Amino acid sequence: MEFSSKLLEKAVYEMSQLPGIGKRTALRLVLHLLRQPQEQTVHLASALQHMRNDIKFCSSCHNISDTQLCEICANPRRTEDIICVVEDIRDVMAIENTSSFKGLYHVLGGKISPMDGIGPNDLNITTLVSKVKEGRVKELIFALSSTMEGDTTNFYIFKQIQDCEIVTSTIARGISVGNELEYTDEVTLGRSILNRIPFEASLKS
Amino acid sequence: MEFSSKLLEKAVYEMSQLPGIGKRTALRLVLHLLRQPQEQTVHLASALQHMRNDIKFCSSCHNISDTQLCEICANPRRTEDIICVVEDIRDVMAIENTSSFKGLYHVLGGKISPMDGIGPNDLNITTLVSKVKEGRVKELIFALSSTMEGDTTNFYIFKQIQDCEIVTSTIARGISVGNELEYTDEVTLGRSILNRIPFEASLKS
Structure with missing residues (x-):
């Protein structure tokens, strides 16, 4: 793409660095901002910068939070x-x-x-392990996505805490409520049969 | 959506004001920025603000340009x-x-x-009409999209300059090069027959 303006080119370039936004979409977004009142761009730019500079993470659970301890932990x-x-x-x-x-x-x-260069030390794992080792936790529920990376992460954490006396569980995988059996993928359907639950228990939820 | 942080909520809100970007996509983009080095957000914010504040339009053709007269006009x-x-x-x-x-x-x-509240006075029409009336133009080619709004705009401009001695034309509508006849919509196919060109002329292009 040949631009008639360096300012425009730079703005389109930076916009197209965002995931899923190509050059054409970036140009469309940037031209939209040009047609809107100047304040909209000012608000967008300052909201992004404030967020990036001042965002805090809960000192206990590492969730994004404006306070030292997030609302849930507090x-x-x-x-x-x-x-x-x-x-x-x-x-x-x-x-x-x-x-x-x-x-x-x-x-x-x-x-x-490892493909994306993310190792255990890039994640908030040590604080979790020490919470468990301090005996403050009775049950740990793994709720990562069931991909190879998710399973690896679950297993890495599990290995570190398996000597502690706590219950570990993972969220149930199965057929979505309301979905038809015939359209469910084989792995999910297979697992949902292996991990069947007593009928009485299903009545309660 | 309930946010645990006002800073995050504000950034997502401003991002979702862009056309075609909903709350979920905005959250995905903003979380991506949080994971990237701080400079990326700084660059994005400053590129957008610089563009919005300092962008100039060519004094002759109103195209976006960093100089008073754009490269094409100059x-x-x-x-x-x-x-x-x-x-x-x-x-x-x-x-x-x-x-x-x-x-x-x-x-x-x-x-x-009119549906979007855009009238003739919101567009760069008067400067075009004066260029024509000053006798600096021999031919005017209308290349707006062939929608009702495009046709209305063409006609509005045409009415103002029809007494001037210039040639007016519109770009040719027809079947895309390489496209099959049977998949072309009726209006385009109909027009392409009405506006047929001499076979010899088609050999030249």
Whole structure:
């Protein structure tokens, strides 16, 4: 693409560095900003910079938070000794939306992925292991995505805490509520049969 | 969506004001910026602000330009008396890519669209009409998209200059080169038969 303006070219270039945004989309977004009042661009730029400079992470669960301890960790009505291990803030938001979990979270900040150069030391694993070793945890629920990276991360953590007397569990994989059997992939369907639960238990949930 | 941080919420909100970017995509983009080095956000924010504050428009054709007269208008090798009327800078870039046009452009900055509250006075029409009335133009090529708004805009401009002695034309509509007849929509196919050109002329292009 040949641009008639260096300023425009630079803005399009920076915009196209975002994931899933190509040069054409970036140009469309940038031209949109040009047509809108100047304030919109000012607000966007300053919101991004403020967030990047001033964002804090909860000192306990590493979730994004404006306070030293996040709202969930600071809430006295949450069960402190059940910890759900998740990848990032989006998982916390998704689980919170279900209102089904009253324990605390631990945000790893990613999964172990040698392909992307992410090792155990890039994630918030040591703080989780020390929480467990201090005896503050009764149950650890692994809620990472069930990919090879997710399974590797689960296993890496499990190895470090297997001598501690705690319950470890993973969230149930199975057929989505309301979905038809015939359209479910084989792995999920197979697992849902292997991990079947007593009928009486299914009536309660 | 419930956010655990006001800073994050504000950044996601501002990002989701861009066209085609919903809350979920905005969150994904913003979390990506958080994982990247701080400089990336600084560069993005400053590129957007610089562009919005300092961008200039060519005093002749209204295209985006860093100089008072854009490169195309300032180029002595372009034919000055043939002007191609387009909607925005993307059309200029698309036509320039073809290397088929050696005249100048006039960027309207949009189309007349009462539904979106855009009237003739919001577009760069008066400067175009005065260029024509000053006798500096021999031919005007309308290259707006063939929608109702595009046709309205073409007609509005045509009415104002119809007493001047110039040639007006619109770019040819027809079947895309390489496309099959049977998959072409009826309107395009119909027009391409009505506006057929002599076979000898087609051999030259």
